Amino acid sequence: MNQKLLQCLKPEPVEVEIVRVEEFEEAGVEQSELDEMRSYVGNKSNPRWLWHAIDRPSGKVLAYVFGRRKDEVFLQLKRLLEPFGIKKYCTDGWGAYERHLPAECHEIGKRKTQRIERKHLRLRTRIKRLARKTICFSKTEEMHDLVIGLFINRYEFGLPI
DSSP, X not given: OHHHHHHHTOOOOOOOXXXXXXXXXXXXXXXXXXXXXXXXXXXXXXXXXXXXXXXXXXOOEEEEEEEOSSHHHHHHHHHHHGGGOOSEEEEOSOHHHHHHSOGGGEEESGGGGHHHHHHHHXXXXXXXXXXXXXXXXXXXXXXXXXXXXXXXHHXXXXXXX
C-alpha cells in the first residue's frame, strides 16, 4: 500500500527562473529603491544598519552592505551598484542620498519606496534579530552580519549556504 501511495505522490517538475547579475548589467536597471534598516548588536547603544537596493519593477535585491548610518557606508553600496547602470534612484529623504546621488536621477518620496519597505517587514518577520522587540539578538557585529547576510544570499540570490 505504501508503494502505491508513493507512486501517486510523485512531485511534478518545477520551472525556476534564475536571474544573474550579468542580465541586469546588459539591460541596465531603470529604477532602483534604496533604503536602510536598523537593528542592534548587544543593546540599543550599538545600532547596526542594513543598507540595500532593489530593482523596483521586479523587487530583486541588487546589493547590500552593513554598517553605521554614515555616508561612507552608503558610498560602499553605491560602488556595488555602479555595474548595474541604474537610471533612477528612489529613496526616502535621508541626507546621504541627497548628498551623493545626482539630483536629475534621484526621486525622493515614500510612494516610490513601498516595495523595499515591504521587504524590510518580511525580513523582520523571518529574522528575529531584526525585530524591534525581541530576546533574540546578536552579541557581535560579525555574527549579526553573517546571519543576515547568509539569509539574504540564500533567499534573495538563491545561493547555497
